[in-house]
Amino acid sequence: MAMKANGDAPRKMIGRTVLRPREQVEETIRAAILSGELKSGEMLPPEAELARQFNVSRTTLREALRVLSSQHLINKVPGARGGNFVQSIDYHSLGDVMMESVDNLLALGSIEFDEVAEVRQQLEVPAVRLAAANRTDEHVQQLTAIVERQKTASVDDPEIPELDRQFHTLIARASGNRVLASFVAALHHATEPVHYLDLSPSVGRETVKQHQQIVRAIQRQDPDAGETAVVKHLTYLRRHITAHRTR
Template structure:
């Protein structure tokens, strides 16, 4: 006895069909495929909407729905004005970080994930990041990181630039690792768990943080991955302890 999913020979039928999608999806998938295949290059302007609607034989409203969906996927960007239009988004590793930032921020705001979960992952990623930075950093990388620490040392705890300096410090180390994907994730997770926003930033904590940053820089300077790991773990553990104490108040 054969089942309805088998042909007369008893074998399963060959699958040759595919789901029929709506016109909006067809437009979206066609343009997306052209972008991913490189047929539409980064920064290239798409044809005018009227022309695209004619090419796809769809209404302008259907076309705009497809373009809005592509925009939310960060594949295209709409530039207003007389010289504007729909452009293929310039995609590099920073774009990946922006997508992660937006997603993590939304999940934190909606309560889908906890701060501690994000902070845990960030700490796990910063260890290989600083080890790779100690191995792969260039003189320019080192100079840029040292400049940030110098500015931190000169700043007071109420300086509005403190959060940006802290974020730049960790981001520059991640970039010095030479791994762009790792750099994107470290930057994104640091943005979501910016320690300065969760700390009771007293002058004492500020001075200790700068000292810890200096220790990390020394390890990167001497290209000592083990010392760099020990310094970053000490630093992140210190921050987590103070954040927890501040939140418990």
Template sequence: MPELNRVNGGTSTPILGRKVLRPRQQVEDALRKAVLDGQLRTGDRLPAETELARQFSVSRPTIREALSALESQGLIRKVPGAGGGSFVQAVDHTALGQVVQESMHNLLRLGSISFDEVAIVRQYLEVPAATLAATNRTDEDLEELQELLAEQKRRTVDDPMVAELDAQFHISIARMSGNRILAALVYALHRESEPVSYLDLSPEVGRDTFAQHRHIVAAIAEQDPGAAEAAITEHLTYLRGRIRKHISNQDAATV
């Protein structure tokens, strides 16, 4: 039964109008629904643009616009070359982290947000991640952290792997929290801000950060959330202070 609308005099008239979507929006909505409903599954290749244009009775540019929108939302990925095409992306917490990271990257490059804003939010998220990791970690998780510590100890501060090992350390702790959304957000924030890249990595800073990592692992090993919170807070506060100092020195040098 159509919805009724009261007008002057109490007369009821049916509301027949509905928002008319542009062809691109209709195509985008239909394809999104197919992915979210499971009609298209992870890894499936979508029909070619010409076939989609035929099925939807729209132009190929309209199809391209719809596919680009879906790609920006992390629902599909485009693979160029022979055998390529548009494929359904995994819609999970890892995909969420990648989409958030891409958006963060664009905002940082445009100057819409600052590194310090990202660092503060990362701290707000990494603290509860560490406390949850202390509660939920498994023996395998602890072994992974200890292996990362051992690898960090073997590297000198000028080793190109230092930044990657640091990212693995923080992202692994977030994953051990057991909260996949939290892990995805920490992944995005840490990967994009890459705090080690903003540090003046002197041997002193290398020793300090390694010692702080060791304290974090010790707290998680003891399954002590309070100690984990204190250790990760000390570490992240130290990093922010050193990064601010390094950026200030760089700014002064360019004046």
């Protein structure tokens, strides 16, 4: 069999796209942050020094820093003692980034409220099941304290939305899954179900009663009872929210 001529042999690909100076600065700083070379909360060198190190203009450097800031990897603090600081990279920051993104998409009309609310409710079922399995005594005490405060608060108490947020996000944290906790917290913030309820005294009492049932299931470490209670609660909320929003 005849050998292929050298000209017909497959060519080895050794080249790759050469990054522009701004992209090179971004990639280098991003890699330093993600590798841990730059620690959470650490201040980057002054911009003039960074521009000298990268051998780029101050304008190019600032463009790169703006991109990194938009990606929530660094935070620019103004003032004499300010500078560019590495953002905290943990599950809390994951929730913050997601919260901001969902809020922006809702404000722009790119996604619908009902879509976000549906996903949040779907995530709260496994959150309760995991919380029933993994909760600590401290989690139960904190949930009980929140419900006790809800029982004594009037429906027009401005603290009600915050108590509701604390209740649902604490259950998600008790699940032991930090990614799930971040998602539930972000989506609950975006939908804030209490704001969309016609919160009459009867609705308020029923909501607290349902919260108590959820806490009892978590306390008994009964995931099936927890799922039943949270599905009942979320179905009730959704029905009342839909009725209130379509008026």
